Amino acid sequence: MRDTGRDGDDGHHNNDTGGYRGAALRALNDAGAAVGDSVVITYKDGTRRAGILMPRYEHDDGAHVVTKLSSGYNAGIDVDLIREIAVDRRGAVTDIGRGGSDGDDSGAGSDGTAAEPSGPARSRAAEKILLLSTGGTIASRIDYRTGAVTPVLSASDLRDSIPELADIAEIDSEVVMSEYSENIMPEHWLTLARRIDERAGDAGGDGGKSGTAAATAASAGGDRPYAGIIVAHGTDTMHYTSAFLSFALAGLTVPIVLVGAQRSSDRASSDAATNLIGAARFITSYSGGGGVYIAMHDGTGDDAIACHVGTRVRKNHTSKRDAFATIGGRPAFVVSADGGISPSSQDGAGRPRPGPEYSPKISLDRRVALVKYYPGYDPAHLGHIIDSGCRAVIFEGTGLGHVGRAMYGQVARAGERGVFMGMTSQCIDGRTAMTVYESGRDLMEMGVVPLEDMIPEVALVKAMWAASRAGDSEGIRRIMLENVASEMTAR
Amino acid sequence: MRDTGRDGDDGHHNNDTGGYRGAALRALNDAGAAVGDSVVITYKDGTRRAGILMPRYEHDDGAHVVTKLSSGYNAGIDVDLIREIAVDRRGAVTDIGRGGSDGDDSGAGSDGTAAEPSGPARSRAAEKILLLSTGGTIASRIDYRTGAVTPVLSASDLRDSIPELADIAEIDSEVVMSEYSENIMPEHWLTLARRIDERAGDAGGDGGKSGTAAATAASAGGDRPYAGIIVAHGTDTMHYTSAFLSFALAGLTVPIVLVGAQRSSDRASSDAATNLIGAARFITSYSGGGGVYIAMHDGTGDDAIACHVGTRVRKNHTSKRDAFATIGGRPAFVVSADGGISPSSQDGAGRPRPGPEYSPKISLDRRVALVKYYPGYDPAHLGHIIDSGCRAVIFEGTGLGHVGRAMYGQVARAGERGVFMGMTSQCIDGRTAMTVYESGRDLMEMGVVPLEDMIPEVALVKAMWAASRAGDSEGIRRIMLENVASEMTAR
Numbered sequence: 001m002r003d004t005g006r007d008g009d010d011g012h013h014n015n016d017t018g019g020y021r022g023a024a025l026r027a028l029n030d031a032g033a034a035v036g037d038s039v040v041i042t043y044k045d046g047t048r049r050a051g052i053l054m055p056r057y058e059h060d061d062g063a064h065v066v067t068k069l070s071s072g073y074n075a076g077i078d079v080d081l082i083r084e085i086a087v088d089r090r091g092a093v094t095d096i097g098r099g100g101s102d103g104d105d106s107g108a109g110s111d112g113t114a115a116e117p118s119g120p121a122r123s124r125a126a127e128k129i130l131l132l133s134t135g136g137t138i139a140s141r142i143d144y145r146t147g148a149v150t151p152v153l154s155a156s157d158l159r160d161s162i163p164e165l166a167d168i169a170e171i172d173s174e175v176v177m178s179e180y181s182e183n184i185m186p187e188h189w190l191t192l193a194r195r196i197d198e199r200a201g202d203a204g205g206d207g208g209k210s211g212t213a214a215a216t217a218a219s220a221g222g223d224r225p226y227a228g229i230i231v232a233h234g235t236d237t238m239h240y241t242s243a244f245l246s247f248a249l250a251g252l253t254v255p256i257v258l259v260g261a262q263r264s265s266d267r268a269s270s271d272a273a274t275n276l277i278g279a280a281r282f283i284t285s286y287s288g289g290g291g292v293y294i295a296m297h298d299g300t301g302d303d304a305i306a307c308h309v310g311t312r313v314r315k316n317h318t319s320k321r322d323a324f325a326t327i328g329g330r331p332a333f334v335v336s337a338d339g340g341i342s343p344s345s346q347d348g349a350g351r352p353r354p355g356p357e358y359s360p361k362i363s364l365d366r367r368v369a370l371v372k373y374y375p376g377y378d379p380a381h382l383g384h385i386i387d388s389g390c391r392a393v394i395f396e397g398t399g400l401g402h403v404g405r406a407m408y409g410q411v412a413r414a415g416e417r418g419v420f421m422g423m424t425s426q427c428i429d430g431r432t433a434m435t436v437y438e439s440g441r442d443l444m445e446m447g448v449v450p451l452e453d454m455i456p457e458v459a460l461v462k463a464m465w466a467a468s469r470a471g472d473s474e475g476i477r478r479i480m481l482e483n484v485a486s487e488m489t490a491r
Numbered sequence: 492m493r494d495t496g497r498d499g500d501d502g503h504h505n506n507d508t509g510g511y512r513g514a515a516l517r518a519l520n521d522a523g524a525a526v527g528d529s530v531v532i533t534y535k536d537g538t539r540r541a542g543i544l545m546p547r548y549e550h551d552d553g554a555h556v557v558t559k560l561s562s563g564y565n566a567g568i569d570v571d572l573i574r575e576i577a578v579d580r581r582g583a584v585t586d587i588g589r590g591g592s593d594g595d596d597s598g599a600g601s602d603g604t605a606a607e608p609s610g611p612a613r614s615r616a617a618e619k620i621l622l623l624s625t626g627g628t629i630a631s632r633i634d635y636r637t638g639a640v641t642p643v644l645s646a647s648d649l650r651d652s653i654p655e656l657a658d659i660a661e662i663d664s665e666v667v668m669s670e671y672s673e674n675i676m677p678e679h680w681l682t683l684a685r686r687i688d689e690r691a692g693d694a695g696g697d698g699g700k701s702g703t704a705a706a707t708a709a710s711a712g713g714d715r716p717y718a719g720i721i722v723a724h725g726t727d728t729m730h731y732t733s734a735f736l737s738f739a740l741a742g743l744t745v746p747i748v749l750v751g752a753q754r755s756s757d758r759a760s761s762d763a764a765t766n767l768i769g770a771a772r773f774i775t776s777y778s779g780g781g782g783v784y785i786a787m788h789d790g791t792g793d794d795a796i797a798c799h800v801g802t803r804v805r806k807n808h809t810s811k812r813d814a815f816a817t818i819g820g821r822p823a824f825v826v827s828a829d830g831g832i833s834p835s836s837q838d839g840a841g842r843p844r845p846g847p848e849y850s851p852k853i854s855l856d857r858r859v860a861l862v863k864y865y866p867g868y869d870p871a872h873l874g875h876i877i878d879s880g881c882r883a884v885i886f887e888g889t890g891l892g893h894v895g896r897a898m899y900g901q902v903a904r905a906g907e908r909g910v911f912m913g914m915t916s917q918c919i920d921g922r923t924a925m926t927v928y929e930s931g932r933d934l935m936e937m938g939v940v941p942l943e944d945m946i947p948e949v950a951l952v953k954a955m956w957a958a959s960r961a962g963d964s965e966g967i968r969r970i971m972l973e974n975v976a977s978e979m980t981a982r
């Protein structure tokens with residue numbers, strides 16, 4: 001059921017010129033400009049615009065030149081309106097001319113087997129960052145004919161689309177998988193966590209603890225450890241993945257920053273570049289050690305990128321650029337347009353707490369269910385979940401953490417069968433409190449454990465992780481109530 | 492499992508003095524002050540405080556006098572600190588001295604059978620409002636010994652606790668049920684909707700369409716129709732109930748305003764009074780016809796009560812006074828502290844649209860399930876839901892409206908079996924858009940219907956209502972996509 005429809009290619013596609021063709025290619029050749037160069041474009045009306053010349057893709061027409069403005073936005077300029085293109089500075093990244101896929105048949109497919117350049121982009125930067133791509137809109141392109149978005153960009157395409165990255169750090173890139181995030185499964189979390197552990201697990205110093213031969217090969221030519229890891233990821237379930245990495249890799253000494261985009265990378269309105277740049281700046285500036293973060297727009301403008309603690313964040317809007325929000329507080333850090341990093345002013349929900357010493361625990365047990373209660377919920381559905389062999393149930397209850405009396409029979413049965421039951425709230429924000437009302441007290445008597453202000457999705461992921469590390473309900477309970485990765489905030 | 496623990500009663504409880512006893516009762520008797528009076532209390536240090544003398548409950552000690560301040564807050568004042576109590580104005584509501592329950596054994600219990608005074612409070616007001624109580628924190632009291640909250644106040648207790656109400660309208664009161672809202676089931680929605688239809692269904696003019704003999708008896712002595720109806724309701728599931736009333740009673744010509752409290756009515760910090768007063772002011776000032784609203788604090792202060800459209804609102808915090816929020820916009824109306832009603836400035840999500848002509852459709856079919864998708868969701872759970880005879884499934888998908896490929900088998904099976912499938916987003920805010928990504932297109936091919944920006948809980952309630960009115964999936968689809976009660980906003 002994959003959309004394989006593509007516009008007809010007129011054969012003029014040219015890798016060496018970043019995919020430009022037609023009038024746009026002629027204009028660039030006349031100017032001696034190459035993709036990655038800083039250019040100043042003078043319009044016929046005399047106005048000027050400075051930007052970085054971006055690669056063009058074979059779907060696109062030959063009538064526009066695309067530059068990335070200092071805001072991070074891409075702007076497409078009609079060549080008919082251009083009087084002159086002047087090269088201001090040669091691109092720092094010389095292989096950017098390869099931008100876009102290599103042709104109709106060799107783009108990074110959803111099978112994740114695409115050939116991947118392993119060499120790092122040349123850079124004057126002192127620090128190294130590893131960019132892992134998992135797929136998603138950030139690694140996708142829009143089909144302007146149908147308006148549909150399909151995943152085609154590799155991690156190196158992504159890196160090379162954003163020349164500014166090379167000024168911030170030397171970027172190694174690698175495709176781990178190529179999936180939209182609605183198709184990211186718990187098994188993918190394991191794959192990703194293992195890859196990160198291989199590549200950066202020994203960054204803290206005691207080399208060899210987790211590093212492997214593969215890791216050495218991948219960070220080719222680099223004896224410097226990675227200052228941090230950027231994970232390009234679809235936004236739909238990015239906060240589930242960030243939660244798993246937070247638990248499985250707690251204590252990793254370098255930051256892991258998940259980055260997505262609400263608009264695909266080739267669109268003028270894409271937030272991919274600003275989010276990636278913000279993540280890279282955060283990594284090279286951050287002195288707080290490790291931690292897992294999500295970096296996305298802090299507002300609808302491009303002036304600030306929010307870095308949210310990976311266990312306190314949620315996608316709260318289907319389409320806005322600032323869809324991600326720290327629940328119960330401001331983001332932990334904000335990267336401003338000038339590259340400055342400021343810790344958020346508040347002292348509460350959004351701030352990370354110090355983690356444990358690094359000792360990766362990369363495992364999970366899928367026999368966990370999230371049950372959202374609602375008036376009319378059929379208790380037989382919970383019964384089926386219990387009978388299917390579930391080891392833990394996370395309730396998304398109402399208000400302070402309630403389910404209706406009609407559920408009590410199945411709740412009691414789950415307790416008797418040794419199923420761990422944790423309570424969160426469908427209010428999303430705020431803390432559970434199960435001693436205030438009789439419903440809460442009744443449920444606690446049957447074994448339901450209030451999970452403070454843990455976000456329901458985070459509690460689900462943590463329960464999968466806890467269930468793989470504990471033999472029984474009591475063991476799961478102990479892990480669930482331990483604040484492993486800032487998933488609960490202080491009262 | 493009900494909490495029946497009560498403080499020992501010393502026998503000095505006195506209904507005629509609003510439950511006051513001990514030193515507090517003596518101070519009030521000395522001043523000739525009765526509950527409901529406006530009083531000015533002079534402290535021994537010379538400062539003064541004006542307020543309305545509130546009833547006291549038998550759980551409370553005899554050392555404090557409680558007054559309601561103009562802010563709506565109750566303040567407990569230690570009698571040892573009081574120099575003088577002066578009566579400024581006699582209470583408008585003379586039966587307020589009955590405040591509190593009538594004793595240990597006769598409070599309104601959770602069985603809803605408590606004796607209920609049927610006479611209206613005496614009032615100088617021109618308009619009549621019907622106050623229906625369903626239970627919840629707003630009709631509850633805190634046990635200061637255990638910190639637990641239990642439901643004991645009847646609708647008339649509630650009315651009488653707030654003397655200001657009598658200045659706004661003549662208030663008839665009635666207990667419909669006494670349940671915390673986590674125990675409110677779809678059948679309760681039917682009971683409540685039928686009661687409202689009986690009491691106010693003919694308010695628009697063509698009398699007798701829905702009115703019954705019982706209704707005439709209940710609005711005793713009143714030939715005036717109700718200007719509106721206030722429903723006191725627990726907050727946990729108030730937005731599910733408001734959604735059902737919105738659909739079942741669409742077109743009712745008088746407003747229905749659901750009101751809850753995040754702190755019980757007898758607590759100093761209770762928001763019950765300000766919310767009820769705001770709802771009453773909204774009803775007597777509103778000239779827009781009918782509609783179902785939820786009235787709760789607009790912020791943490793007492794200066795504004797928000798009136799949210801009943802299909803666009805959600806409880807978004809477990810405990811804050813301003814827990815309720817209009818999704819995607821500002822509330823439709825805000826009632827300010829001086830009683831002024833202002834429509835919200837925005838033109839989008841929060842504004843009600845004109846409803847259809849009143850023709851109550853009070854029915855539902857419980858064979859509907861809300862399925863929140865998450866990574867690792869076991870498709871067998873959906874299979875069980877389908878096999879249980881469900882007629883409609885509302886997905887709470889990720890992002891723009893997705894579920895993972897692993898779900899496709901069961902989704903296709905549901906489609907083939909004629910189960911209606913509607914898609915909403917767990918992002919809560921924002922619009923579904925299923926043509927952008929291949930996952931969405933795949934799901935639509937299997938019969939999943941994107942439900943615009945309908946809130947998941949509202950879509951669930953609407954599907955129960957639609958399923959009772961349609962014979963097949965196509966009939967349900969038609970109703971789901973019709974904007975009945977402002978549940979969808981314009982693109």
